[in-house]
Structures are given as structure tokens and as C-alpha cells.
Amino acid sequence: xxxxxxxxxxxxxxxxxxxxxxxxxxxxxxxxxxAVALLLGTAREEGWHVxxxxxxxxxxxxxxxxxxxxxxxxxxxxxxEPQDLAATVExxxxxxxLRQQLADRGTWLxxxxxxxxxxxxxxxxxTATAGxxxxxxxxxxxxxxxxxxxxxxxxxxxxxxxxxxxVAGYDLTKLAAGGFGAxxxxxxxxxxxxxxxxxxxxxxxxxxxxxxxQVSEDIAAAAVQPAAHELMSPALxxxxxxxxxxxxxxxxALVSAEETALRAATGGGGRFTPLRADEAHALWMRAAxxxxxxxVTFRIGGLPDSSDELLDLLQHQVGxxxxxxxxGVGAIRWGGETTVDRLRRLRRSLAGLEVPLTLERASxxxxxxxxxxxxxxxxxxxxxxxxxxxxxxAEAFVVAVxxxx
Amino acid sequence: MTRDGRSLIAALAGIVGARHVRTALPxxxxxxxxxxxxxxxxxxxxxxxxxxDEVIAIVRLLAALGVPFVPRGAGTGLSGGALADADAVLxxxxxxxxxxxxxxxxxxxxxxxGVVNVRLSAAAAPDGLLYSPDPSSQTACxxxxxxxxxxxxxxxxxxxxxxxxxxxxxxxxxDGQVVELGSLSGEPWGxxxxxxxxxxxxxxxxxxxxxxxxxxxxxxxxxxxxxxxxLRTAGEAVSAVIASGIVPAALEMMDQSCIxxxxxxxxxxxxxxxxxxxxLLELDGAQxxxxxxxxxxxxxxxxxxxxxxxxxxxxxxxxxRLWQGRKxxxxxxxxxxxxxxxxxxxxxxxxxxxxxxxxxxxxxAYGLTVSNVFHAGDGNxxxxxxxxxxxxxxxxxxxxxxxxxxxxxxxxxxxxxxxHGVGLDKLRYMPLxxxxxxxxxxxxxxxxxxxxxRVNPGKVVPVHACREWVGSVSAERGTRxxxxxxxxxxxxxxxxxxx
Numbered sequence: 001x002x003x004x005x006x007x008x009x010x011x012x013x014x015x016x017x018x019x020x021x022x023x024x025x026x027x028x029x030x031x032x033x034x035a036v037a038l039l040l041g042t043a044r045e046e047g048w049h050v051x052x053x054x055x056x057x058x059x060x061x062x063x064x065x066x067x068x069x070x071x072x073x074x075x076x077x078x079x080x081e082p083q084d085l086a087a088t089v090e091x092x093x094x095x096x097x098l099r100q101q102l103a104d105r106g107t108w109l110x111x112x113x114x115x116x117x118x119x120x121x122x123x124x125x126x127t128a129t130a131g132x133x134x135x136x137x138x139x140x141x142x143x144x145x146x147x148x149x150x151x152x153x154x155x156x157x158x159x160x161x162x163x164x165x166x167v168a169g170y171d172l173t174k175l176a177a178g179g180f181g182a183x184x185x186x187x188x189x190x191x192x193x194x195x196x197x198x199x200x201x202x203x204x205x206x207x208x209x210x211x212x213x214q215v216s217e218d219i220a221a222a223a224v225q226p227a228a229h230e231l232m233s234p235a236l237x238x239x240x241x242x243x244x245x246x247x248x249x250x251x252x253a254l255v256s257a258e259e260t261a262l263r264a265a266t267g268g269g270g271r272f273t274p275l276r277a278d279e280a281h282a283l284w285m286r287a288a289x290x291x292x293x294x295x296v297t298f299r300i301g302g303l304p305d306s307s308d309e310l311l312d313l314l315q316h317q318v319g320x321x322x323x324x325x326x327x328g329v330g331a332i333r334w335g336g337e338t339t340v341d342r343l344r345r346l347r348r349s350l351a352g353l354e355v356p357l358t359l360e361r362a363s364x365x366x367x368x369x370x371x372x373x374x375x376x377x378x379x380x381x382x383x384x385x386x387x388x389x390x391x392x393x394a395e396a397f398v399v400a401v402x403x404x405x
Numbered sequence: 406m407t408r409d410g411r412s413l414i415a416a417l418a419g420i421v422g423a424r425h426v427r428t429a430l431p432x433x434x435x436x437x438x439x440x441x442x443x444x445x446x447x448x449x450x451x452x453x454x455x456x457x458d459e460v461i462a463i464v465r466l467l468a469a470l471g472v473p474f475v476p477r478g479a480g481t482g483l484s485g486g487a488l489a490d491a492d493a494v495l496x497x498x499x500x501x502x503x504x505x506x507x508x509x510x511x512x513x514x515x516x517x518x519g520v521v522n523v524r525l526s527a528a529a530a531p532d533g534l535l536y537s538p539d540p541s542s543q544t545a546c547x548x549x550x551x552x553x554x555x556x557x558x559x560x561x562x563x564x565x566x567x568x569x570x571x572x573x574x575x576x577x578x579x580d581g582q583v584v585e586l587g588s589l590s591g592e593p594w595g596x597x598x599x600x601x602x603x604x605x606x607x608x609x610x611x612x613x614x615x616x617x618x619x620x621x622x623x624x625x626x627x628x629x630x631x632x633x634x635x636l637r638t639a640g641e642a643v644s645a646v647i648a649s650g651i652v653p654a655a656l657e658m659m660d661q662s663c664i665x666x667x668x669x670x671x672x673x674x675x676x677x678x679x680x681x682x683x684x685l686l687e688l689d690g691a692q693x694x695x696x697x698x699x700x701x702x703x704x705x706x707x708x709x710x711x712x713x714x715x716x717x718x719x720x721x722x723x724x725x726r727l728w729q730g731r732k733x734x735x736x737x738x739x740x741x742x743x744x745x746x747x748x749x750x751x752x753x754x755x756x757x758x759x760x761x762x763x764x765x766x767x768x769x770a771y772g773l774t775v776s777n778v779f780h781a782g783d784g785n786x787x788x789x790x791x792x793x794x795x796x797x798x799x800x801x802x803x804x805x806x807x808x809x810x811x812x813x814x815x816x817x818x819x820x821x822x823x824x825h826g827v828g829l830d831k832l833r834y835m836p837l838x839x840x841x842x843x844x845x846x847x848x849x850x851x852x853x854x855x856x857x858x859r860v861n862p863g864k865v866v867p868v869h870a871c872r873e874w875v876g877s878v879s880a881e882r883g884t885r886x887x888x889x890x891x892x893x894x895x896x897x898x899x900x901x902x903x904x
Contacts, residue, residue, distance in 0.1 A: 378584070
């Protein structure tokens with residue numbers, strides 16, 4: 001029996017879409033977490049290699065495999081609980097749809113990941129791609145109460161729960177978040193929500209990178225506490241010069257006071273221009289979507305006081321056309337065209353500065369060569385390898401975790 | 406490899422000096438409990454290393470001998486998690502108490518595991534910074550212990566639990582290998598092994614260097630005390646505050662039993678003795694006007710939801726007094742009875758009113774005094790059972806009542822521990838929360854870090870409830886929470902040592 005026939009027999013005709021993928025790989029869309037488990041259990045028995053897809057809009061769907069497993073039919077929202085500020089969501093739902101459903105219930109997921117609006121939540125969690133709101137609300141893991149994932153041999157594993165604090169057992173949620181699917185297919189996510197902010201104001205300032213870096217330092221020194229504080233390259237911001245965008249979100253009193261403090265910290269008057277709500281939405285959305293249009297995207301995690309040095313290094317080694325930097329937390333996202341050699345050289349340079357580089361998206365040849373994480377520090381490689389063998393003993397998942405270096 | 410306990414003790418003394426190895430029974434009994442009075446284990450040997458190099462040497466020695474060991478901080482834990490059996494070595498880390506670096510520009514600090522929690526904030530204060538996790542035991546507990554348990558505290562409602570604040574770790578694994586996890590920025594080098602390590606209750610190794618995030622000391626603070634005539638009303642007010650979109654730094658609740666215990670003690674804070682419950686709320690931030698406005702809004706919400714009165718602390722002194730009552734409440738409960746079990750569970754916030762009533766019913770059914778003082782904003786309950794362990798049969802009743810309380814919290818969609826950990830005390834509840842696959846996955850992960858399961862053996866995962874797991878190492882079925890077989894022939898000659 002062919003792979004396609006076997007899968008159809010397992011999950012039904014409508015679960016398989018043979019024609020949809022560009023590389024002719026059958027795409028399978030299980031309709032439930034149990035169906036995912038059934039499929040992966042069979043994959044293990046048959047020795048099939050599998051790639052995990054969400055909406056297919058972030059990581060290129062080009063890993064060489066026997067079948068593509070898409071979570072797009074796992075798009076239900078079993079629970080939104082405004083009174084508890086928590087939600088339980090299937091991983092295949094698009095972020096745009098989720099955002100709307102949450103807003104209808106007066107709640108908000110304070111994540112603004114890069115990528116197209118319809119990117120799946122599972123993709124955001126699996127790759128731990130936070131956006132500018134990481135400044136005020138933390139990385140992806142801080143928004144997760146728990147996850148359920150399916151291992152490479154078809155086991156459903158639940159981790160965490162749906163309450164605000166939970167230390168029962170080891171925190172496998174942390175392993176799933178940012179694991180790039182190496183440990184399992186995330187099928188269900190329990191989210192920590194916030195009440196929709198009563199006020200949400202973005203202000204922008206154009207200038208040279210050096211000028212804006214100084215302004216950023218002034219903001220930090222004045223203990224202004226923005227929700228987002230992002231330095232964008234001209235191409236990303238679609239402006240003539242670099243753009244510093246500062247966003248405040250919360251109660252009206254908080255936003256007003258923070259805006260006043262921002263102006264006081266940065267020379268007062270009208271240096272910053274407030275954006276209307278539609279302008280602010282367009283700015284942040286465009287910036288997020290731009291990274292999905294570049295062939296390569298990576299993030300680096302530096303310290304706030306090294307942001308300028310790291311931007312110089314990027315400019316020197318890979319260019320600085322598409323950059324979004326959070327000077328307050330030291331995180332930088334880069335997008336553009338580059339080569340395997342340049343990425344490897346950059347990663348080595350950064351490693352010398354104790355700064356990790358995580359490859360977020362690239363074509364399979366680049367991912368396979370460079371890896372999402374590259375080489376680990378001494379002693380960590382065997383731990384990660386052990387964890388991968390634990391959750392994917394037959395190496396069903398084709399994920400370029402380390403690369404070929 | 407030595408087969409003789411005495412040789413082991415001599416080898417340990419060779420590493421740390423004889424005065425830092427405790428072998429006499431009275432000394433070892435000192436370490437037989439943590440903050441929970443219902444579990445007691447006398448360790449075979451206690452060793453107190455004074456440096457990371459000594460920790461590494463000890464762990465390598467124990468690995469070579471196949472001897473189980475248990476890392477321990479100040480012993481303030483509340484789950485029996487840092488207790489060692491007679492055939493294990495207790496590695497006490499309180500001498501590793503140096504703050505190695507404070508980096509005010511990048512808001513981080515590097516500390517050894519034995520640094521007492523509150524000391525770090527005191528050291529960072531001149532730079533206008535603080536370490537946010539603030540468990541009630543913060544004047545005694547260590548940051549290493551906080552990492553092991555993923556400790557919380559009142560202010561984690563707004564700022565997050567320990568995991569939110571740990572950026573990087575240096576860890577000595579069970580075999581003595583040293584690994585660096587995480588980075589100074591918090592961006593992982595690979596999968597998030599720091600996140601996985603925090604809260605692993607010592608099962609994955611010993612953290613010898615801990616890099617944490619520091620936060621600016623808030624420039625503006627408002628502390629409010631609201632009192633209620635009914636516990637249910639107070640619980641409902643909690644949901645109303647959370648729904649407002651204003652996130653308090655802390656939102657704590659105390660019931661009447663707790664209020665009276667505090668007011669009868671030296672920690673009297675001026676709580677109204679006739680209140681069925683009080684809420685203690687704190688709002689903070691960088692901007693005075695915003696905090697003042699938010700405090701006014703919250704006061705309005707509290708009044709609208711049944712508060713008899715809302716008092717705002719007039720100054721820092723009154724604020725400190727209000728907080729002292731809350732933080733010392735566990736101590737004040739010592740007035741109620743000889744023994745106290747501090748329970749820990751979490752429920753959805755909206756379930757608080759119902760669960761509190763259920764707990765009261767359970768207490769009544771068992772004839773026990775249960776006082777509630779807890780992190781209401783997180784739904785993190787601490788039902789505290791006062792009892793006299795000398796009364797025959799009472800301990801068993803406490804145990805049964807605890808079980809019913811846990812079951813009620815799980816039934817409400819909650820969990821069995823929010824910040825105290827599983828340890829020994831909550832092993833029995835883990836199968837109520839996780840199925841065999843999830844438990845087996847946890848055990849398999851543990852065995853990646855510690856294949857022989859020698860580090861803090863017998864804690865966290867009930868082995869008997871694990872399904873078979875095929876992975877890097879197979880997990881065998883057990884019929885009790887036995888440890889994996891280890892190679893040790895080590896037996897401390899206890900009777901000889903006591904002479």
C-alpha cells in the first residue's frame with residue numbers, strides 16, 4: 001500500500017492533499033490531536049520522515065521528507081476565559097483569527113510575531129519568534145501556560161496547565177517553545193492573556209542610527225517603560241532614515257503618563273510624532289510582514305549596552321537593510337539575502353561575544369548547512385541529542401537543528 | 406572506588422575540610438526536615454562545599470562511587486524536596502553565598518546558589534534595581550533553591566515567577582560535567598534548557614552560577630487594604646480587579662483565621678479583626694500620576710464589589726507594616742497550633758470563591774483549622790492546616806484533608822502546586838494531573854540529565870505511574886517510587902559515626 005493510501009486509510013480521504021505542495025510531497029492535515037498521534041505512530045512504524053507545517057507562510061515548506069504534516073485543520077478555540085485571562089487554542093489557528101476572537105472577548109495576547117497575519121500560533125510557539133512587544137511583555141514562553149504536543153513516535157504529551165502558576169513536574173513547555181519542532185508537533189496551547197489595553201499609543205522619531213541610539217539610551221535612563229521600543233532600518237520602516245518607534249499600552253492614565261515621561265526624557269516638545277491608530281497598525285504590521293518576504297531571517301540576543309556594537313557587526317558582515325532592534329532588551333532581528341558562509345562567519349563572530357544567533361527562516365539548503373542553532377556550547381550537544389532521541393527516537397522529524405557545521 | 410562509607414567521608418573531608426562534613430547524628434538530624442513538618446529523612450552524610458570547584462569535585466567523587474545525592478539550599482522548601490535518605494549525601498550550598506557581579510547597565514546579576522534572596526535586592530538597591538521574585542521566606546531562602554523550585558511570591562503576579570528572571574546557569578550535571586545554559590540576554594543557545602532546568606527540583610544537577618535579571622525599583626507605589634464581610638465577595642472582587650486590565654504588582658488575600666493569628670502576634674498589621682477576608686493590593690510603576698490614577702480606579706472597583714473599606718497606606722512605614730503582616734503570616738500561625746502544613750495549589754481565578762467554600766467544607770468535615778493566606782491574583786491558594794502532630798491519628802486526618810483539597814483544586818481546572826514543588830509530598834497527586842505518557846516523558850527527560858537518577862532521587866515523578874518510554878534511555882516500570890538502580894555499595898556506617 002502506498003504512503004498516500006495508508007494515510008487515507010488511517011485518517012480519511014480529506015486528510016491528504018497530494019497536489020498542494022510544490023515539491024510533490026503529500027500534505028496531510030489531521031483534524032484532531034489524536035489523528036496527529038495516529039499519523040506519527042504510523043510514521044515511526046513505516047520509517048517515514050516528516051516535516052511540520054502550519055500555515056506555510058513562515059518557514060519555507062521545502063525540507064526533503066516523505067510527508068508534510070500540516071496543523072491547519074487544528075484551528076479550533078476550545079476556550080477563551082476572559083474572567084481568568086486564559087485561553088486554550090489549537091495550534092493551527094492563524095494569529096489574525098485568534099487576535100480577532102480574543103478582542104471580541106475583551107482580551108489580548110501580547111505577542112506581535114514577525115510574519116504574515118495568518119501565520120499559525122503553533123509556528124510562533126515552536127520557533128519562539130516574539131516581536132517588538134517582547135520589550136514590555138516578554139518572550140513567547142512568558143505567554144504560555146502549557147502545551148500539548150505529539151512526539152515523533154505518536155505520543156500525546158501534556159505539559160503545564162491552564163492556570164497562572166504551575167510547578168507540577170518538569171516544564172516541558174519550555175522545551176516545546178523554540179524547539180523548532182524537533183521534540184514534537186505542538187497541537188494545543190494554553191495561553192496567558194491580558195485585558196485589551198484601554199489605550200494604545202505609538203510615537204515615532206526619525207533620525208540617523210546614532211542619533212536614535214542616543215535617544216534610546218535616554219529613554220532607558222529615564223525608566224520609561226514602553227510596551228515596545230523598536231529601532232527600525234529605513235527599508236523596514238519605509239522611511240528615508242532610521243525610525244525609532246515607541247509604543248505604550250495599558251490604562252489611559254498609564255499611557256498618558258508614560259508619553260509625558262518619554263517627551264521629558266528626550267528633550268521635550270514635539271520630537272516624537274504620535275501616530276493615529278490606523279497609522280500605528282500599518283507600521284507594526286508592515287514591519288512584521290516584511291520579514292516573511294526576505295529569504296533569510298535570524299535573531300540575535302545581545303545585551304542592551306552592546307546593541308550599537310552588534311548593529312555595526314551586522315552592517316559589516318551581512319548588511320543592515322532589514323533590521324528591527326529592541327535596544328531596551330538587546331534583541332535584534334535581521335532579514336535579507338546572505339550566504340551560508342557569511343552566516344557561519346557571523347555566528348562565529350557573535351559566539352566570540354557570547355551572543356547567540358538563531359536562524360529563524362531560510363531555504364532548506366541554508367537551514368541544513370547552518371542550522372537553527374549551530375554548534376552548542378561544550379557539553380550541551382549531548383543533552384540536546386538525548387532530548388531529541390527521547391522525543392523522536394526514529395528521527396521522524398526533519399528539522400535542521402544544528403546544521404552541518 | 407571505595408566501598409566504605411568512612412573512605413567516602415574522608416574523601417569528602419579532603420575536598421571541603423573535615424569541619425564542613427557533618428556525620429554525627431545530632432548534626433544530621435538538623436537537616437532531616439524542610440519547612441514541611443510531615444516528612445522526615447535523616448541524611449547519611451551532610452557536606453557543605455565552599456566553592457563551585459568543591460561542588461564539582463564532590464559531584465565527581467559521588468559519580469565515581471555511584472552515590473545518590475541531594476542538593477539543598479536553606480531548607481525552607483515546603484514539599485519535602487530537599488530531604489536525603491540515609492544512603493545519600495546531602496550537599497548543602499549555603500556557603501556558596503557570593504554575589505559575583507551586578508551589572509546595572511544591563512540590569513543583571515550573577516550569583517552563587519547560596520545567596521539569600523533578599524540579600525540580592527539589598528545589594529542592587531544602590532543602583533536602583535531589585536530582584537523581583539519574593540517568596541515569603543525571602544529573608545532565609547536561597548536563590549539556588551528558588552531556581553530549583555521555580556519560586557514565586559506576591560509580586561510575581563505582575564513580574565513573573567523565578568523562571569521569568571533567570572537568564573543563564575552554570576550547572577554541574579550528575580556525572581560532574583559542567584555545562585553553561587542560556588545567555589546573558591536570555592536568548593537561549595539552542596532549545597531553552599534554562600527554562601527546562603528551572604523548577605526541576607534538583608533532579609537535573611546543581612546550579613553553581615545563576616545569572617538573573619534585575620528590575621528597576623518602582624518609583625511610585627500604592628498599597629491598598631480592602632476588607633470584606635464575606636470570603637466569596639472578596640474572591641469575586643479579585644476577578645473584577647483582574648478584568649479591569651490594570652495589573653497590580655501584588656494581590657493577596659487573607660481569611661479571618663489568618664487575620665486574627667497575625668493580629669494576635671508581634672506582626673500585628675492593623676488588619677480589621679472582624680473582616681471575613683482582606684485583600685492586600687499593591688500597584689507600582691515608574692510614573693507617579695499613573696499609579697495614583699490606577700489606584701483610584703482599583704479602589705472604586707473594590708468598593709463596587711463589596712469592600713467595607715479600602716485603606717491606602719499613607720507612607721512607607723505603614724506599607725511595610727501591612728506587608729510584614731502578610732509575609733509573616735505563616736509564622737503567626739504558629740500561635741494556632743504546634744504544627745502547620747502549608748499547602749499550595751492553583752485554580753482559575755474565577756473559581757476562587759467556590760474553591761474557598763469547598764476548602765472550608767473539607768476543613769469542617771475533618772475537624773481541622775484551615776487558614777487561607779495566598780496569592781489571589783494568580784489563583785495560587787495556600788490553605789494552611791494547623792494541627793498538633795502528637796495527637797494520635799491527627800496527622801493522618803491532615804493528610805486525607807490535604808488530598809481532598811488537592812482533588813478539589815484539580816476538579817476546578819487547577820494544579821497541585823504553584824510554587825512549592827512536588828518533592829515528596831505531592832508525588833501521590835501527580836497521576837491525578839498527568840497521564841502515564843506525560844509522566845514517562847518527564848522521567849525520560851530527567852534521565853537525559855541524570856541517567857542513573859542519582860540526583861535527588863525519588864522526587865517529582867512517581868515512577869510507578871509512568872508508561873513505558875522508548876527513547877534515549879528506556880524507562881522501566883516500577884511498582885513504587887523506587888529509584889533506578891545505581892551502582893553504589895555505599896552505606897554510611899551510621900552507628901559507628903554516632904559514637
